[in-house]
Amino acid sequence: MAAPRQQSSPYDDITRPSLLISVGSIxxxxxxxxxxxELVAGAISGTLIVTFGISxxxxxxxxxxxxxxxxxxxxxxxxxFVLGATVALRGSFKPVISAPQENTSVILALMASSVAAKxxxxxxxxxxxxxxxxxxxxxxxxxxxxxxQLRLGKIVHYIxxxxxxxxxxGTGWLLVQGSLSVLLGVTITSDNSGLLFAxxxxxxxxxxxxxxxxxxxxxxxRHHFLMLPxxxxxxxxxxxxxxxxxxxxxxxxxxxxxxLGHFPQGxxxxxxxxxxxxxxxxxxxxxxxxxxxxxxVLAAISILLNASGLELATEHEIDLDxxxxxxxxxxxxxxxxxxxxxxxxxxxxTLNYKMGARSRIPGLVSAGLSLxxxxxxxxxxxxxxxxxxxxxxxxxxxxxxxxxxxxxxxRLPILEYALxxxxxxxxxxxxxxxxxxxGLLISAVLFAVSYARINVVKNATSGAVxxxxxxxxxxxxxxxxxxxxxxxxxxxxxxxxxGTAYALVKVVEQHLIGRGPLTTPFVVIDFxxxxxxDSSAVVAFTRMRRLAAAEQATLAFTHLxxxxxxxxxxxxxxxxxxxPSPEPVPRASRPTIAVFEDLDRGxxxxxxxxxxxxxxxxxxxxEPERAIVDRLAGYLExxxxxxxxxxxxxxxxxxxxxxxxxxxxxxxxxxxxxxxKRLRIMGPGGVVGEAGLYLGQPRSAxxxxxxxxxxxxxxxxxxxxxxxxxxxxxxxxxxxVARVLAERMVEMTNAEQREFY
Numbered sequence: 001m002a003a004p005r006q007q008s009s010p011y012d013d014i015t016r017p018s019l020l021i022s023v024g025s026i027x028x029x030x031x032x033x034x035x036x037x038e039l040v041a042g043a044i045s046g047t048l049i050v051t052f053g054i055s056x057x058x059x060x061x062x063x064x065x066x067x068x069x070x071x072x073x074x075x076x077x078x079x080x081f082v083l084g085a086t087v088a089l090r091g092s093f094k095p096v097i098s099a100p101q102e103n104t105s106v107i108l109a110l111m112a113s114s115v116a117a118k119x120x121x122x123x124x125x126x127x128x129x130x131x132x133x134x135x136x137x138x139x140x141x142x143x144x145x146x147x148x149q150l151r152l153g154k155i156v157h158y159i160x161x162x163x164x165x166x167x168x169x170g171t172g173w174l175l176v177q178g179s180l181s182v183l184l185g186v187t188i189t190s191d192n193s194g195l196l197f198a199x200x201x202x203x204x205x206x207x208x209x210x211x212x213x214x215x216x217x218x219x220x221x222r223h224h225f226l227m228l229p230x231x232x233x234x235x236x237x238x239x240x241x242x243x244x245x246x247x248x249x250x251x252x253x254x255x256x257x258x259x260l261g262h263f264p265q266g267x268x269x270x271x272x273x274x275x276x277x278x279x280x281x282x283x284x285x286x287x288x289x290x291x292x293x294x295x296x297v298l299a300a301i302s303i304l305l306n307a308s309g310l311e312l313a314t315e316h317e318i319d320l321d322x323x324x325x326x327x328x329x330x331x332x333x334x335x336x337x338x339x340x341x342x343x344x345x346x347x348x349x350t351l352n353y354k355m356g357a358r359s360r361i362p363g364l365v366s367a368g369l370s371l372x373x374x375x376x377x378x379x380x381x382x383x384x385x386x387x388x389x390x391x392x393x394x395x396x397x398x399x400x401x402x403x404x405x406x407x408x409x410x411r412l413p414i415l416e417y418a419l420x421x422x423x424x425x426x427x428x429x430x431x432x433x434x435x436x437x438x439g440l441l442i443s444a445v446l447f448a449v450s451y452a453r454i455n456v457v458k459n460a461t462s463g464a465v466x467x468x469x470x471x472x473x474x475x476x477x478x479x480x481x482x483x484x485x486x487x488x489x490x491x492x493x494x495x496x497x498x499g500t501a502y503a504l505v506k507v508v509e510q511h512l513i514g515r516g517p518l519t520t521p522f523v524v525i526d527f528x529x530x531x532x533x534d535s536s537a538v539v540a541f542t543r544m545r546r547l548a549a550a551e552q553a554t555l556a557f558t559h560l561x562x563x564x565x566x567x568x569x570x571x572x573x574x575x576x577x578x579x580p581s582p583e584p585v586p587r588a589s590r591p592t593i594a595v596f597e598d599l600d601r602g603x604x605x606x607x608x609x610x611x612x613x614x615x616x617x618x619x620x621x622x623e624p625e626r627a628i629v630d631r632l633a634g635y636l637e638x639x640x641x642x643x644x645x646x647x648x649x650x651x652x653x654x655x656x657x658x659x660x661x662x663x664x665x666x667x668x669x670x671x672x673x674x675x676x677k678r679l680r681i682m683g684p685g686g687v688v689g690e691a692g693l694y695l696g697q698p699r700s701a702x703x704x705x706x707x708x709x710x711x712x713x714x715x716x717x718x719x720x721x722x723x724x725x726x727x728x729x730x731x732x733x734x735x736x737v738a739r740v741l742a743e744r745m746v747e748m749t750n751a752e753q754r755e756f757y
Contacts, residue, residue, distance in 0.1 A: 062181040074269045083339075116129065141331030165408055169405055215231060489603070490524065641665070714733075
């Protein structure tokens with residue numbers, strides 16, 4: 001039985017992850033570091049980079065293009081030198097190693113074969129191929145530099161993990177296919193796969209396949225920084241031991257295709273002279289623009305994934321934007337001088353750090369080894385065994401396939417794993433470029449479908465449950481409790497596009513039509529948790545406006561972001577929507593769209609309209625409240641406060657409290673810059689100023705009459721006199737204040753629902 005699936009993604013640190021060499025057996029570096037770990041790490045990394053470069057050159061120039069392998073090795077080694085030295089000097093992670101990578105080399109191989117097929121027979125294809133490679137490097141470097149300059153390094157976090165996994169699995173398949181082509185000396189496709197079993201052919205590819213499988217198994221089970229270099233050296237030694245035992249000479253081995261082949265005199269660089277520029281077929285170069293675009297995108301994804309993986313492996317924060325800029329400059333330099341695309345290597349960079357390297361020396365040493373091999377190593381490269389090169393390529397490909405198929409099977413949800421398989425099959429059947437396009441298209445569709453399933457309504461409630469901060473008399477509260485269902489509140493979330501906006505239209509339609517036109521005259525739509533909307537959502541809101549107009553209902557928009565308001569202007573809302581009348585008006589005269597600063601103000605307006613027949617100016621004390629005031633009359637001072645009158649200001653001494661008989665007063669917070677925030681509205685039966693009086697602290701807000709009001713003032717002196725003269729009246733007052741505060745607390749708890757959602 002398969003292991004249980006988990007929701008976590010296996011793609012947090014990928015792109016050649018099996019080559020990530022752990023050196024947990026090596027103790028951490030001492031505080032007093034020597035240069036020895038730096039040099040050793042650089043030498044090992046440089047050896048691996050040279051070996052990988054030779055393998056990738058054999059991958060790119062395979063089959064009929066194998067005559068260009070010496071030039072290809074020269075280009076790869078030169079690129080490793082330029083990339084390694086430039087990024088080592090300018091990157092944010094000092095012990096970084098940068099070089100051409102296998103996933104982009106797969107596209108270079110496809111590009112080379114495509115170009116060669118379009119060049120007329122008898123014409124040298126190498127100048128055109130290298131021109132395409134150089135342009136790809138310059139284009140990739142330019143993209144890196146732009147992303148880094150715009151600080152878009154974090155964009156990697158928005159790439160769906162299954163899409164990346166599918167691309168890497170497809171890369172693995174092409175690497176496996178390329179390794180067989182290198183071993184056999186012929187480009188292997190599904191059409192000519194029978195060549196693998198031609199007489200004498202298995203002897204060419206079976207040793208390399210065995211070595212590649214051995215590398216995969218051993219390096220998945222055992223991690224040590226010397227294991228991969230040791231296996232490579234051991235495989236080369238074993239190859240020549242086998243030649244001696246079989247009695248086959250080196251010359252015969254080269255003739256039969258077991259060696260990399262004879263290298264021409266004059267070294268590996270430059271691959272072409274100045275006269276070759278005239279041989280470039282620019283029409284063919286132009287035809288590779290699609291491949292170049294795919295390569296730049298894949299390289300951008302890969303470098304960011306590698307950098308993120310390096311952060312996790314070393315627990316060292318990396319400036320992704322700086323890495324992009326440094327690698328962009330390196331790729332532009334590489335392309336200008338005829339090199340290929342490259343970027344930081346996750347495995348070698350991690351190896352350097354684990355071996356104790358903390359400076360830029362390893363990167364420079366590694367680049368220097370590439371340059372040394374480029375200048376003086378051509379003779380030795382002629383004797384490099386093809387089974388070792390092919391096995392190394394097979395190991396790279398199997399690493400991608402195992403991690404993105406087997407490991408992902410144990411960790412990915414079924415739908416995401418299916419997407420990985422679909423992209424892999426698209427790469428196998430349609431080609432890498434088509435597979436990349438299919439993967440992006442499918443992931444976009446799946447994302448849209450998945451996002452559309454998210455309920456755009458974060459919270460739905462009614463005015464019977466959710467109230468504004470405006471204080472209401474007992475009679476009005478009873479009315480709101482009984483008729484509050486006529487105010488429907490929809491608090492939205494996320495990004496609104498055609499799928500989610502259409503669902504919202506259906507919800508509003510159910511409230512306006514499904515329950516009858518007299519049931520829901522107000523629908524409050526709160527945008528506080530909305531990030532934005534697209535043009536299709538604007539159309540949906542326009543449809544909602546027409547629906548509300550037909551039903552004589554009002555859509556109250558609250559917490560409307562400026563950008564969203566700008567998008568809805570004209571087609572859905574107009575200037576009058578932001579200035580609804582604060583007074584109750586007949587239903588036919590109410591606006592179809594009303595815009596409010598926040599949810600509290602929108603709720604208060606809807607409540608006021610719903611309570612329209614209850615005249616606020618006629619609201620007075622209830623009978624119990626009137627009885628209390630009458631008993632306390634000897635200690636109270638009656639005050640008539642006209643609209644706009646301030647009872648007290650923030651910071652004033654608290655030496656009195658007020659009982660509200662009629663009208664409305666509001667508490668405000670006022671900032672020094674002139675901004676103000678309304679805290680609460682209180683009506684008949686309310687008490688204001690009690691907190692400061694009881695606590696002996698200055699006023700914490702400004703209280704202002706919102707309409708002509710009548711209040712009864714109790715000074716601290718009168719309260720002290722009452723306590724001495726009539727303690728039973730003092731107890732009655734305190735009991736009344738406690739009841740008012742308790743009711744206020746209940747209302748505040750209900751209001752907290754709004755803040756919570």
